[in-house]
Amino acid sequence: MTTGADATTCRRGLSTTVWILVLARAVNRLGAFTMPFLALTLVQDFDASVSESGYLLAAFGLATIPSRLFGGHLADSIGGKGTILIGLTGTATAQLCIAGSQTLSQATVAVVALGLMFEVYEPPSQSIIADVTSADQRPMAYGLFAAAMAAAGMGAGLLAALLASVDLRWLFVADSATCLVCAGVVAALLPRLRRERTRHAMKVKAWADRRLLSMLALGTVFAVIYLQVTIALPLTLTERGYSTSLVGVLFTLSATTMVLGRPLLARPRMRSLDDFHAMAVGYTILAGGLLLNGFATSMLGFGIATVIWSIGDLMLLGRVYTIVASIAPETGRGQYLAVYGISWGLAAVAAPLLGTQLLEHGGPRLAWTTLAALSLGLASAQPALRTRFRSPKAGLLRDSWYLS
Structure with a gap:
């Protein structure tokens, strides 16, 4: 179900909510260049061996699995907007913890925490797009969502090259900042959707x-x-x-x-x-x-x-x-x-x-x-x-x- 604001359409007939999410996604993606440098940061700044950095990256990957499931559960229980804000602020906090870590043990905890927060954003944003579009609009809306990532990715590479030449830890600070800016865009502009809740909502068995x-x-x-x-x-x-x-x-x-x-x-x-x-x-x-x-x-x-x-x-x-x-x-x-x-x-x-x-x-x-x-x-x-x-x-x- 959508509010009156959600029904407002703009260019190409897509809801304004979709365009707000696209904007937020582009802002977030502009700073999302840390992952290719994570292993290098662990080796150079925390004296981890190459094999140890590999294990930590695997741990990060495993942590993203419950992260997605947690995001999906929250999206259906407390709503998409609140879940997005939790995911973005949690990711920003974990990024700052990596940047501020003094030992490999501290960095390890921060990397796992980042994995647990990293994908919380995805299910609610994807779910909101489905809520405010018709079936024939969704390929365009989801495609636009992904295209925003690609477009911002061009600038992200240049920004990463600049910051990496100064200090790898600044990459994580910059990514944290873009997460918080993205959260600000969502908090200020994204309407809170009203979804009818029924007993059926408590009986969803996706598996x-x-x-x-x-x-x-x-x-x-x-x-x-x-x-x-x-x-x-x-x-x-x-x-x-x-x-x-x-x-x-x-x-x-x-x-x-x-x-x-x-x-x-x-x-x-x-x-x-x-x-x-x-x-x-x-x-x-x-x-x-x-x-x-x-x-x-x-x-x-x-x-x-x-x-x-x-x-x-x-x-x-x-x-x-x-x-x-x-x-x-x-x-x-x-x-x-x-x-x-x-x-x-x-x-x-x-x-x-x-x-x-x-x-x-x-x-x-x-x-x-x-x-x-x-x-x-x-x-x-x-x-x-x-x-x-x-x-x-x-x-x-x-x-x-x-x-x-």
């Missing part, structure tokens, strides 16, 4: 929904593939004789491609695709870019590969969250989105193991060919998913497979 579990399984595979861009790509570039600085260039190229490519999604032919068809196309394009990563030997080759897999990623943005939000009961969307979201926590543990083992035993060609094959497997699974999610009364037009 019993086989459709959701199917999405979780496939989502984990996708997250493992996606994370290889930050794990296997730098190692591939090094193996091919390139500086790791090229990674930043390729990430900027990817973000630029996703921002400039958004008008493609508004074309009538693209808008006519239902979510499962669009994901099948996206996974296929993604596979092409991943495969090219394994055989590229020049900067141009890696640049073309980046553009291709970024277009595939653009096709996928928002689709899966649209599906998950649509199968969830209205009063249980936070829990459903949280359960799906732990795919990223599971992938954070599995992805480093898979990527490094493939590179060690078969080199870049085996690694990226395997990842491309997994992506094609996800594409081929979409028709079966489409059938499984089919409404008993109609075909899979976007409104027809909304199952409550």
Whole structure:
């Protein structure tokens, strides 16, 4: 249910609430550049060994799983706005604790605390978007939400390079500041939604929904593939004789491609695709870019590969969250989105193991060919998913497979 303010629409018919969340997300993302430097900070500032830093990163990844579930539970019990504020202020506090730690033990506690707060923000923000949009608006809204992250990511890289040259700990201070600014935007501008509460709200059993579990399984595979861009790509570039600085260039190229490519999604032919068809196309394009990563030997080759897999990623943005939000009961969307979201926590543990083992035993060609094959497997699974999610009364037009 939405308030009168939520019903107010703006450009492209999206609720003002969506645009407020997009703005807050962009502000938050502008400072969210600490994770790639976390291991380096632990080694350089706290004298942790490389293996110890690896264990701490794994602990962080595991902590994000209950973080998502906690965020989903709070979103359905106290509301999305309050949960977002808890997550952002908790993340800011943990970031400051890392920056202010004096010993490795103190940093360890702060890193785990950061993991426990890090994903609380996600389920309520995703749930609010579902609450204030219609089924046919959600792919655009979720895609816009993700595109804001990509756009802000271009500036985040430059800001990270500046602060990292001064002191790594300032990265965490800056990230904490952007979390608090984001919280201020949410507190001042985001309306508190009024959601009807019924007995059904207390009986949501997301783990019993086989459709959701199917999405979780496939989502984990996708997250493992996606994370290889930050794990296997730098190692591939090094193996091919390139500086790791090229990674930043390729990430900027990817973000630029996703921002400039958004008008493609508004074309009538693209808008006519239902979510499962669009994901099948996206996974296929993604596979092409991943495969090219394994055989590229020049900067141009890696640049073309980046553009291709970024277009595939653009096709996928928002689709899966649209599906998950649509199968969830209205009063249980936070829990459903949280359960799906732990795919990223599971992938954070599995992805480093898979990527490094493939590179060690078969080199870049085996690694990226395997990842491309997994992506094609996800594409081929979409028709079966489409059938499984089919409404008993109609075909899979976007409104027809909304199952409550």
